[in-house]
Amino acid sequence: MKTLPNTPFVKEAQEYVRRRGISLEDLGSDYFRPMIQRAKERIREAIKYGIVRTVLEDPDVEIISYPIAILILSQIGDPFLSARYAVAEAKRVNSLLREEEDSVLLYITQHTFQWKVFKVSTKVMGRTYAFAIYFRDYLRGVPRGEIAWKLINRPLIDGYVLLQKYELARLIEEALRKRIESLCSERPSSEMRLPTALEKAIEEVIELYRPYRERIGSLSELRAGGSISREAFPPCIKALLDDLERGKNLPHMARFTLATFLLNIGMSIDEVLDLFRRTPDFNESKARYQIEHVAGLRGSKIKYLPPSCSTLKTFGLCTSPDEFCSRVRHPLAYYAKKMRRGRK
Amino acid sequence: MNRIVYRVFKNYYRRVAIDDIPCIEKREFAFVLFDRPDVMIRHKAFNSINELKRFLANATPLHAYYSTAYYDHPEARDMDEKVWQGADIVFDIDVDHIPTPCKKIHDRWKCLDCGAHGRGMAPEKCPSCSSKRIDRVSWICDECIKRATDEVIKLIEEYLIKDFGLHEKELKIYFSGHRGFHVHVERKDLIELDQEARREIVDYIKGEGLILSVDVLRRGLPGPSLGDPGWLGRLTRGVYQLISCSDEESLLSMGFPRRDIDYILTYREKILQALGGDHPYWGYVAKLSKKAWKLIMGYVKQNYACMIDERVTTDIKRLIRLPGSIHGKTGMRVVKVELDELEGFNPFERARIIKGELKVYVREKLSIKLGGYTITEGAQTLPFQIALYLICRGRAEPLE
Ligand code: SF4
Ligand SMILES: [Zn+2]
Ligand SMILES: [Zn+2]
Numbered sequence: 001m002k003t004l005p006n007t008p009f010v011k012e013a014q015e016y017v018r019r020r021g022i023s024l025e026d027l028g029s030d031y032f033r034p035m036i037q038r039a040k041e042r043i044r045e046a047i048k049y050g051i052v053r054t055v056l057e058d059p060d061v062e063i064i065s066y067p068i069a070i071l072i073l074s075q076i077g078d079p080f081l082s083a084r085y086a087v088a089e090a091k092r093v094n095s096l097l098r099e100e101e102d103s104v105l106l107y108i109t110q111h112t113f114q115w116k117v118f119k120v121s122t123k124v125m126g127r128t129y130a131f132a133i134y135f136r137d138y139l140r141g142v143p144r145g146e147i148a149w150k151l152i153n154r155p156l157i158d159g160y161v162l163l164q165k166y167e168l169a170r171l172i173e174e175a176l177r178k179r180i181e182s183l184c185s186e187r188p189s190s191e192m193r194l195p196t197a198l199e200k201a202i203e204e205v206i207e208l209y210r211p212y213r214e215r216i217g218s219l220s221e222l223r224a225g226g227s228i229s230r231e232a233f234p235p236c237i238k239a240l241l242d243d244l245e246r247g248k249n250l251p252h253m254a255r256f257t258l259a260t261f262l263l264n265i266g267m268s269i270d271e272v273l274d275l276f277r278r279t280p281d282f283n284e285s286k287a288r289y290q291i292e293h294v295a296g297l298r299g300s301k302i303k304y305l306p307p308s309c310s311t312l313k314t315f316g317l318c319t320s321p322d323e324f325c326s327r328v329r330h331p332l333a334y335y336a337k338k339m340r341r342g343r344k
Numbered sequence: 345m346n347r348i349v350y351r352v353f354k355n356y357y358r359r360v361a362i363d364d365i366p367c368i369e370k371r372e373f374a375f376v377l378f379d380r381p382d383v384m385i386r387h388k389a390f391n392s393i394n395e396l397k398r399f400l401a402n403a404t405p406l407h408a409y410y411s412t413a414y415y416d417h418p419e420a421r422d423m424d425e426k427v428w429q430g431a432d433i434v435f436d437i438d439v440d441h442i443p444t445p446c447k448k449i450h451d452r453w454k455c456l457d458c459g460a461h462g463r464g465m466a467p468e469k470c471p472s473c474s475s476k477r478i479d480r481v482s483w484i485c486d487e488c489i490k491r492a493t494d495e496v497i498k499l500i501e502e503y504l505i506k507d508f509g510l511h512e513k514e515l516k517i518y519f520s521g522h523r524g525f526h527v528h529v530e531r532k533d534l535i536e537l538d539q540e541a542r543r544e545i546v547d548y549i550k551g552e553g554l555i556l557s558v559d560v561l562r563r564g565l566p567g568p569s570l571g572d573p574g575w576l577g578r579l580t581r582g583v584y585q586l587i588s589c590s591d592e593e594s595l596l597s598m599g600f601p602r603r604d605i606d607y608i609l610t611y612r613e614k615i616l617q618a619l620g621g622d623h624p625y626w627g628y629v630a631k632l633s634k635k636a637w638k639l640i641m642g643y644v645k646q647n648y649a650c651m652i653d654e655r656v657t658t659d660i661k662r663l664i665r666l667p668g669s670i671h672g673k674t675g676m677r678v679v680k681v682e683l684d685e686l687e688g689f690n691p692f693e694r695a696r697i698i699k700g701e702l703k704v705y706v707r708e709k710l711s712i713k714l715g716g717y718t719i720t721e722g723a724q725t726l727p728f729q730i731a732l733y734l735i736c737r738g739r740a741e742p743l744e
Contacts, residue, residue, distance in 0.1 A: 125576065126566030135508060136534055139541035150553045151544045157573040159509020314553040316540055326469070326476075 027068065028195025034058070036201050038065035039072060043205050046088035047081070047212060050281050054092060068198075073184040075194070075202050080247040081209055082184035083280035087249060090177035091281075097169040102130055105168050109133070113175050115141075122162055124155045129162035133171070138163075141175045145251030145315050177249065215277055228265060232338035234331045236309075236318045237261050244278050253307075253315045255279070256294065257331075260306040263295050264332055306331055346735055348742050350378055350404065353670055356677070356697045357400045362393055362668040363680060366530065370414040370429065374663050376407040376672065386663075389419040406672035409663040412528075414535065423661065430535030433542065434664060435549075436656035437495045438524030439488040440465075446487040450712045454479045483712050483737075484523045484691065493686040496525045499650045500683060503549050504529070507574050512683060519695050521671025521678045526656075526664060542658045551649030554579070558630055558637040567626035570619070575648075582644030583629060584619050587612060598643070604636040670697060675732035690715055692729050702731035704740040 026032065038061050045052045055062060066089075073082045097105055102119060109117040116134035123129070135151070138161040142149050155162040163171070194202075233241070240258045243250055250258070255276070262272050269291050276287050289298070296303030308330050312318040318325075328334045365371065373388040373396070390396040400408065411418065412434050416427035443465055453466035457475035466480040496517060504510045504527070516528045537545075547553050554575055561567050568576035570584065587608055590598075595605045608615070611628060618625040632640070656662060665671065665678045676695035685694070692715030703725045710719050714730050723743060726734075734740035 124572055125568050136537065136541075139537060139544055142544075144540060147553060147555055150547065152548045152552065152554050152575055155573050155576060156507045156548070157509075158506075314547065316543055319539075327474075 022064070024193070024198075025195060028197050032064070032068075033197065034061050035064045035068055036197055038062070039068035040201050040205060042066070042069045042089070043072065043081075043085055044208060046085040047209055050084070050088050050091070050283055051095075052085075052088045052092040054096060070180065070183050071188075072198070072202055072205055074186055074188055076206060077185075077187065078209070078213070079185065080213065080278060080280065081205075083181055083247040083249060084282075086177045086180035086184065087280040089180055090173040093176055094169050094173035097172060098166055102165065105131070105165065105172070108172060109168065113137075113141075113172070117168070120162065122155075124162065127164060129155070130165050131163045131168045132157075132160035133163055133168070135159055135161055138171070141171045143170070143174050143251055145253040145317060147253070147315065150314075215274070228267065229339065232335050234325065234328075234334035235320050235322050236312055236331055237335075239319060240317070244275060247278055247280060249280050254317060255290075256304075257306050257312065257317060259291055260294050260304045261331055261335075263291070263303070264305060265335055269295055269297075346742065349675065349732065349735060352675070352698050352732060353378075353406070353672075354404045356670060357404055360397075360400070360668060362397055362400070362666075364393060365396075365410065365667070367414055368393060368396065370416075370418055372411040372413070372415060372418040372426070372663070373666070374409040375403065375405040377403060378406050381406060381672075387419055387421050400669070405669070408666040408669035410666045411661065412664055413661050428661065431660040431662075433529040433531075433534055433537070433545070434656055434662070435499060435527040435529075436520075436524060436653040437492055437499065437527070437651065438520070438653055439484060439492050440482065440523055441653050442488075442491055442495065442651050444488050444491050446485050447482075450483045450485055450710070452481045482523065483710070483714075485712050485714070486690075486716070488523065489689060489691060492524050493689050495651055496527065497683070497686055499527060499549065499652065503650060507548070508545075515683075517681045517683065517686070518665075518667055519676075519679050519681055519689070519691055520665055521669075521676045521695060522674050525681070526678075539658055539660055542660065543654075546652065546654045546657050548575075549650050549652055550654065551575070551645035554641065554645065556641075558632070558634060561626040561630035564627065567624060567629075569622055569624045571622070578648040579641075579644050580619065580624065582647055583640055584616065585647070586640060586643050587619075587629075588616055598639055600636050600639060601633055604632050607631065673736055675729070675736040692727065692733070696729045698728045698732065700728045701725050702728045703743040704731045704734060705743050706734060706740045708739065710739065 022032075027036065038055070042052050042065060069085065069089075073085055076082075097108075106117060106119060109115040115137035117131055117137070120129060120132045122132075135156060138154075139151065142151075147153065151161070230238075230241075237258065240250065240254050243254070244258070259272055259276070262275070263269070269288075272291050273284075273288055276282060276291070279287075292298050294304040307315070309318060309321075309325070309328065312331070324334060324338065328337065369389070369391050371389070372386065373390060374384050374386045375388065376384055388399075390399065411431075413431040414429040416429060417425055420426045448464040451465060452461065452463055454461040455470040455473060455475055456477040456479055458470060458473040460470055460472040466478055466482070469476050470478060500512075500515060500517075504515060505512065510529060510531065514529060514531050516530060518526045518528070520526055556568070556576075556579060568580045570580045571577055572580060590608075592605060592609060595608065600608075615628040618628050656664070667678050667680060670677050675697065676691055677697050679695045681689065681694065703723065705723045706719060706721055709721045712719055714733065715727070717726060717730055719726075719730075719734070731740065731742070735742060
């Protein structure tokens with residue numbers, strides 16, 4: 001099957017690795033050197049470019065390097081690095097799938113993720129939809145916080161959501177990202193004896209990531225004792241900061257909300273930028289551009305405000321409002337009122 | 345609480361047959377008893393329907409609830425120890441959340457902090473002091489029930505069956521014993537859906553977050569048509585309906601700008617013709633102002649969305665009234681209703697727990713019609729069930 005090395009996460013590829021009966025000790029042998037090399041390479045590409053390339057020179061290398069990369073990451077146990085890798089690997093697969101035959105996408109969704117998906121050919125609003133997915137599976141995998149992905153803005157018939165090919169590829173990307181993240185976060189047992197070659201690879205990866213890791217400041221430094229008080233943040237903003245803290249991948253609307261909120265209460269562009277270094281798909285020049293844009297330094301020269309509470313509710317970003325929230329309709333109002341009260 | 349009420353409840357629970365509850369051993373139960381009406385006893389668990397029945401017959405609860413959630417250890421006191429496995433999806437339609445014109449006549453509210461009061465639907469917080477401690481006196485009249493049943497039918501036929509593809513036999517409808525209905529979805533593969541996923545379902549049904557920007561239409565991209573699935577069709581039908589039925593006065597009262605009103609009235613025929621058919625043309629509608637478009641979207645939502653109580657559906661650890669139990673504030677039972685029984689539903693018949701008549705003294709003028717009976721002030725003989733309802737609401741005394 002041609003897609004096996006492309007998509008080493010599919011069931012068949014995993015099965016293939018298992019059938020080869022590769023053990024940890026085996027990985028120390030010379031045969032596996034190129035695979036460990038490629039695994040390192042995968043992670044390096046993720047760190048540097050935010051996307052992993054597809055290399056098809058040696059299918060065996062491509063397939064086996066994938067679980068090795070995950071093994072390395074779970075040994076390191078850095079949630080930021082794992083999240084960044086998961087995003088990068090999932091992006092690679094997304095771009096591949098857009099070019100694949102429909103049947104390949106169908107096969108992956110059904111066998112790897114056990115989704116109920118089938119092929120259709122339906123035209124709605126001038127668009128041709130090629131797939132229909134059971135709404136349960138759609139809801140489990142859909143990227144949150146993007147209004148175009150809200151169920152209400154999707155054609156839903158008889159329990160099935162219609163999707164175009166690139167949209168199904170995006171759902172697979174999301175699901176794969178989550179899967180890799182959870183695989184990487186499995187704590188290895190302490191008795192595990194790693195072959196030297198692998199130990200060395202782990203060290204190299206840590207070394208490679210160090211300069212990136214160091215720039216991710218600690219959130220507790222958030223102008224500690226200064227003019228900004230995290231205590232006074234509304235629950236929605238606190239939740240977003242918590243997600244950021246854990247290296248979670250924030251959807252677009254969440255980033256916009258956080259950036260505009262922090263800029264509006266007086267944080268500088270560089271301070272906000274440093275916070276966003278924690279997002280797994282961080283890209284410095286892109287992020288800077290976006291932050292400068294909402295700060296009103298570019299384009300329309302409008303300084304954006306964060307969305308109101310009702311918009312945040314619609315986007316599912318107001319998950320646990322507190323008592324104080326009933327008095328406000330805007331997160332900035334929440335902050336201003338709390339600060340005023342705190343000073344009294 | 346009145347002795348008569350206790351006796352009626354006790355009799356009921358002695359002979360009642362409680363419907364089977366799927367996975368009863370994984371659910372948490374909770375009760376309020378007659379002698380401690382302010383305490384909820386929680387974390388009860390039962391292994392079988394018979395065990396539950398025995399408990400009900402012995403304890404005669406004033407209120408009884410069970411969890412929509414399934415737990416490994418439903419009896420554990422701590423949520424973490426309970427270990428959540430999943431939860432049924434439940435929809436709640438309650439007249440409390442639906443503005444009906446008759447509420448102005450029969451409902452009252454009073455602020456417990458500042459004493460402000462008024463008629464009609466109770467505000468969420470007091471308009472004069474913002475307190476949330478509000479005492480509501482609310483009734484179900486025949487008109488309110490009608491509104492609620494219409495809403496349930498819409499929920500089931502338009503949304504759950506057509507859009508979500510659920511089957512009628514997977515849906516169980518219960519009269520809540522008071523002012524509304526619960527619809528339980530019994531489909532195994534949905535019980536694990538998390539809160540966020542349930543919120544998406546709620547938003548869909550309530551019409552929240554619907555976008556079809558007028559900008560898109562202005563760019564000449566194809567728009568939806570009358571027969572499109574789900575909200576696309578609803579939206580088109582809503583726009584069509586608004587434009588075809590409204591006159592100058594109604595558009596003005598909705599707040600449409602003058603320019604848009606003139607435009608709609610002048611080109612009405614043309615707009616409607618363009619919108620009909622399989623390949624509608626939205627170019628004319630796109631000429632309306634942003635303000636008008638916003639009003640249109642509001643109109644569509646108001647007319648097509650379904651008024652479910654979002655808190656019930658999104659709460660995956662909710663306690664809900666036990667089917668077959670009696671609602672202690674009304675003396676009516678939580679009873680299963682078939683879809684085709686909803687039209688003309690009379691709670692005093694279908695949710696009845698006692699037959700016969702009772703003479704009561706009604707303490708105040710209520711201006712309300714219950715189950716076809718007009719209630720007057722003073723002594724009167726009423727069907728026992730209606731009398732019981734008035735006694736439970738604290739508005740009447742038995743005279744026997
Ligand atoms: S109510 Fe407003 S301020 Fe409070 S959490 Fe929700 S969105 Fe944030
Ligand atoms: Zn008040
Ligand atoms: Zn009424």
